[in-house]
Amino acid sequence: xxxxxxxxxxxxxxxxxxxxxxxxxxxxxxxxxxxxxxxxxxxxxxxxxxxxxxxxxxxxxxxxxxxxxxxxxxxxxxxxxxxxxxxxxxxxxxxxxxxxxxxxxxxxxxxxxxxxxxxxxxxxxxxxxxxxxxxxxxxxxxxxxxxxxxxxxxxxxxxxxxxxxxxxxxxxxxxxxxxxxxxxxxxxxxxxxxxxxxxxxxxx
Amino acid sequence: xxxxxxxxxxxxxxxxxxxxxxxxxxxxxxxxxxxxxxxxxxxxxxxxxxxxxxxxxxxxxxxxxxxxxxxxxxxxxxxxxxxxxxxxxxxxxxxxxxxxxxxxxxxxxxxxxxxxxxxxxxxxxxxxxxxxxxxxxxxxxxxxxxxxxxxxxxxxxxxxxxxxxxxxxxxxxxxxxxxxxxxxxxxxxxxxxxxxxxxxxxxx
Amino acid sequence: xxxxxxxxxxxxxxxxxxxxxxxxxxxxxxxxxxxxxxxxxxxxxxxxxxxxxxxxxxxxxxxxxxxxxxxxxxxxxxxxxxxxxxxxxxxxxxxxxxxxxxxxxxxxxxxxxxxxxxxxxxxxxxxxxxxxxxxxxxxxxxxxxxxxxxxxxxxxxxxxxxxxxxxxxxxxxxxxxxxxxxxxxxxxxxxxxxxxxxxxxxxxxxxxxxxxxxxxxxxxxxxxxxxxxxxxxxxxxxxxxxxxxxxxxxxxxxxxxxxxxxxxxx
Numbered sequence: 092x093x094x095x096x097x098x099x100x101x102x103x104x105x106x107x108x109x110x111x112x113x114x115x116x117x118x119x120x121x122x123x124x125x126x127x128x129x130x131x132x133x134x135x136x137x138x139x140x141x142x143x144x145x146x147x148x149x150x151x152x153x154x155x156x157x158x159x160x161x162x163x164x165x166x167x168x169x170x171x172x173x174x175x176x177x178x179x180x181x182x183x184x185x186x187x188x189x190x191x192x193x194x195x196x197x198x199x200x201x202x203x204x205x206x207x208x209x210x211x212x213x214x215x216x217x218x219x220x221x222x223x224x225x226x227x228x229x230x231x232x233x234x235x236x237x238x239x240x241x242x243x244x245x246x247x248x249x250x251x252x253x254x255x256x257x258x259x260x261x262x263x264x265x266x267x268x269x270x271x272x273x274x275x276x277x278x279x280x281x282x283x284x285x286x287x288x289x290x291x292x293x294x295x
Numbered sequence: 296x297x298x299x300x301x302x303x304x305x306x307x308x309x310x311x312x313x314x315x316x317x318x319x320x321x322x323x324x325x326x327x328x329x330x331x332x333x334x335x336x337x338x339x340x341x342x343x344x345x346x347x348x349x350x351x352x353x354x355x356x357x358x359x360x361x362x363x364x365x366x367x368x369x370x371x372x373x374x375x376x377x378x379x380x381x382x383x384x385x386x387x388x389x390x391x392x393x394x395x396x397x398x399x400x401x402x403x404x405x406x407x408x409x410x411x412x413x414x415x416x417x418x419x420x421x422x423x424x425x426x427x428x429x430x431x432x433x434x435x436x437x438x439x440x441x442x443x444x445x446x447x448x449x450x451x452x453x454x455x456x457x458x459x460x461x462x463x464x465x466x467x468x469x470x471x472x473x474x475x476x477x478x479x480x481x482x483x484x485x486x487x488x489x490x491x492x493x494x495x496x497x498x499x
Numbered sequence: 500x501x502x503x504x505x506x507x508x509x510x511x512x513x514x515x516x517x518x519x520x521x522x523x524x525x526x527x528x529x530x531x532x533x534x535x536x537x538x539x540x541x542x543x544x545x546x547x548x549x550x551x552x553x554x555x556x557x558x559x560x561x562x563x564x565x566x567x568x569x570x571x572x573x574x575x576x577x578x579x580x581x582x583x584x585x586x587x588x589x590x591x592x593x594x595x596x597x598x599x600x601x602x603x604x605x606x607x608x609x610x611x612x613x614x615x616x617x618x619x620x621x622x623x624x625x626x627x628x629x630x631x632x633x634x635x636x637x638x639x640x641x642x643x644x645x646x647x648x649x650x651x652x653x654x655x656x657x658x659x660x661x662x663x664x665x666x667x668x669x670x671x672x673x674x675x676x677x678x679x680x681x682x683x684x685x686x687x688x689x690x691x692x693x694x695x696x697x698x699x700x701x702x703x704x705x706x707x708x709x710x711x712x713x714x715x716x717x718x719x720x721x722x723x724x725x726x727x728x729x730x731x732x733x734x735x736x737x738x739x740x741x742x743x744x745x746x747x748x749x750x751x752x753x754x755x756x757x758x759x760x761x762x763x764x765x
Contacts, residue, residue, distance in 0.1 A: 102346030103364040109647035120367050142306030153643060156307040161640035163304060163324050164311055174632075177533060183628030199624060201536025201617070242637045252630040253623075262620040311642035360648055370652045378658045380668065386660070387669035405676065419658045447662045456666065458673065466670035 092122045094130070098137075101130050111151030111241055149240035150247065178208050182217060186239065186251060187263060190221045190232035195266035209233070217242065296326045301334055302341075309338075315355035378419075382412045386421060390443065390455060394425045394436035413437070421446065529569050535583035538565060540618050550619045555611040556594060559587045590614070689719075689728040694735035698758075702745060708757040711736055711747070 100120050105112060114127040121127060131152055135145040143154050156164055174182070181204060184196045197204050212218035217239040223229040235248060245251065257263050304324050309316060318331040325331060335356055339349040342358070350359050360368060378386070388403050389395055401408050416422040425438040439452060449455065461467050532538045542561040543553045566584045569577070593607035605613075635641045701714055711732055719728050736758050739745045749756045 099344075099346035099361065100364060100367060103360045103367055104346075106347040106358065106644060107360050107368055107648035107650070109643040109645075140303075142303035142308075143310045154310070155637065156311050156642045157303065158635040158641050160304060160307045161635060164307060164642055165640065179628050179632055180625060183624050183631055186631070187624060187627055199620060200533065201539075201621060202534035243631060243634050244637065244641065251627070252634065253627045257623055257627060260619070260623060261616075262623045307642075311645040313645040357646065358644075368648055368650045370650055375657055375659050378660050378664075383660055383664055383668040384672050387665050387672060390665070391669060403676075404672065415658075446660075447665060449662075461666065461670050461673075464666075466666060467674060 092125075094133075097121055097125055097130055098134055101127075101134055105134070105145065105152060105154050108153065111148050111153040113151045117152070146244060147246050148244055149237040151241075153241075174211070175208075177202075177205070178211055181208050182212055185212070185218055185233050186235045186248065187254065187257060188266065189234035189248065190224070191234070191266065192224055192230040192232050194230060196233075198266050296329075298334070298337075301325055301329055302338055305331075305334055305338055309349070309356060309358055312357075315352055315357035317355045321356070378415070379412070381406075381409070382415055385412050386416055386439075386443075389416070389422055389437050390439045390452065393438035393452070394428075395438070396428055396434040396436050398434060400437075529577070529580065535562075535580050536617065536621060538562065538580075539583070539614075540621055543618050544622075550622055551615065553615060553618070555614065556591060558614075559591045562587055687721075687724050687727070689724065689731045691731050691734055691738075694728070694731035695738065698732065698735050698739060699744070702739075702758070702760045705760065708748065708759045711756040711758045714758075 101117055104117055104120050114131060117131070118125065118127045121130075131145070135147075138145050138154070142157055142160060144157050145152060145154055177200075180200060181196055184199045185191055188195065188199065193204055193209070209218065216236055218233055219236050221232045221234040224232050239245075240247065248254075254263075305321055308321055308324050318335060321335070322329065322331045325334075335349070335351075339351075342349050346361055346364055347358050348361050349356060384404060385400060385408060388400050392399065392403060395403075397408055397413070413422065420440055421443040422437050423440050425436045427433040428436050443449075444451065456464065458467070529538070532541070539558065539562060542565065543550060543558055545561070546553050546557060563584055566580050569580065590607060590610055594611065637643060697716070698714060712729060714732055715725075715728050719725055733756065736745060736747050736756065740747050743761060745758050746761050747756055747758050
């Protein structure tokens with residue numbers, strides 16, 4: 092099969108889908124031995140600068156409208172519900188610190204987390220429980236979902252904006268819940284974060 | 296606004312829309328005086344021969360998978376499925392006792408026969424209705440198909456091993472043969488399967 | 500004063516205008532803040548210096564003033580502020596007084612550095628959150644195919660059953676039904692009562708030693724029934740011997756058992 096034909100197939104498969112497809116899924120529609128990644132780069136190149144672009148999100152591929160045309164399209168959809176500042180900030184703490192426990196989120200934000208916030212973020216399918224921290228009490232840790240990556244156009248959590256700066260400034264070090272609670276001082280005990288179950292930990 | 300920009304807008308609008316758009320609707324996103332029809336012809340030309348085409352349907356426009364690639368969107372998945380234990384047993388009872396009515400299968404198995412099982416066996420082309428028993432209610436009798444014989448490598452239904460052979464082959468290790476003899480419905484003569492699939496049911 | 504509808508940045512600007520520094524005596528509401536740390540961050544930023552260079556002492560003063568002016572509406576919320584105020588006052592005293600060597604406790608500088616760190620971290624995560632939310636979001640700024648063409652999957656089931664499985668199923672079925680259908684046939688038995696009745700009735704008519712089994716009814720047919728009659732007759736003879744009604748004798752093992760009526764007069 093000629094390359095041009097293989098490109099047509101990839102184009103058709105991706106265009107027909109409203110969610111990202113993995114290169115493995117795409118390969119199923121192609122002859123054996125087809126260089127899917129190379130073909131994807133070709134298609135991406137061909138659509139570069141057009142009204143529709145091929146983007147890589149959450150390790151998968153999808154066509155979406157060009158970002159600079161947002162002004163034109165935005166009116167077409169119902170106004171999305173605005174997240175509260177608390178929810179946005181919680182989402183940020185979870186995405187940058189993941190896997191992170193509820194207590195740690197509260198520690199970073201300096202305020203207790205009302206129940207509704209995590210619910211909202213999980214209902215939006217942006218946040219999910221990831222496992223349990225191997226510390227006393229085995230608290231549940233939270234992290235972001237693939238849907239979060241797709242929604243914000245990220246290929247992986249390594250691509251979070253400003254991640255490198257936050258890390259360099261030492262703000263993503265293990266959250267120590269005793270840093271401010273000096274009234275009953277405790278030596279900071281470093282918690283070993285649990286290995287994330289599905290997504291790579293953005294921390295070292 | 297340059298033509299290329301207008302084409303991008305048309306592309307994005309058509310891509311993101313959940314229904315075909317008229318040229319009037321498209322014009323709303325374009326600068327006044329834009330030659331929408333001409334632009335649409337341009338876009339159509341650009342997508343000609345690609346995996347996705349721009350088509351006009353009932354005076355409106357939409358992107359659609361190229362007709363020759365429509366096969367990509369119809370997947371035939373041949374699933375190797377496991378037959379439930381109840382289904383295998385029902386198949387066995389039918390093959391040994393055919394022609395046999397549903398009620399008889401239930402009597403032999405001692406449990407009622409869920410509708411799905413006969414359907415499954417018929418969908419797999421192993422079992423078929425054979426006729427009607429000449430008894431009150433004229434119930435349908437079932438038997439096995441040629442496909443059944445082919446699948447199990449049998450020349451005829453007579454080749455099914457009888458109880459004695461099953462026992463000799465170690466299938467009935469835990470069963471005392473004398474106990475088998477105690478069964479009212481297991482007179483040795485009845486262990487011989489009935490005559491082949493094609494014969495009409497002649498039992499009164 | 501809610502911060503939900505304004506950006507976080509503008510929320511801070513609004514609040515700092517009302518900070519005690521600018522409007523002394525103005526009654527401040529804590530409803531708009533997300534806890535003492537939020538207030539501290541706002542106050543730190545009002546120092547209009549890099550967060551790394553904030554004056555902790557000045558921050559303490561600002562916070563204590565803020566708390567003094569706060570119009571407290573909810574006690575549980577105020578408690579957080581009072582705890583923070585107490586801690587800051589403690590920190591201030593530690594910072595001002597010469598450091599003593601207290602074991603297992605952080606130095607005042609360390610405590611101050613940690614507070615600064617937390618404020619910087621919160622500030623940084625807020626900026627990151629703002630950047631994140633400013634990204635092109637799917638369904639808000641960029642869009643997926645609005646009219647996806649779903650892949651229609653037709654599943655043709657093919658079942659894989661081996662001949663072995665078929666036979667196994669039939670054999671298992673037979674095994675199960677054999678076990679399930681065991682029926683103990685009602686045995687025809689000659690009861691002990693019947694045997695006693697017969698012996699008592701007939702023994703008087705027999706003059707001398709007689710083979711026990713000659714008392715068997717003529718009509719007995721079949722091996723099972725014969726065995727049952729023999730067993731019951733034998734048991735009956737033992738019972739009658741016990742009662743002193745008859746005598747029995749067996750001359751050799753497995754030999755015939757003889758019976759005769761016992762003469763009471765003996």
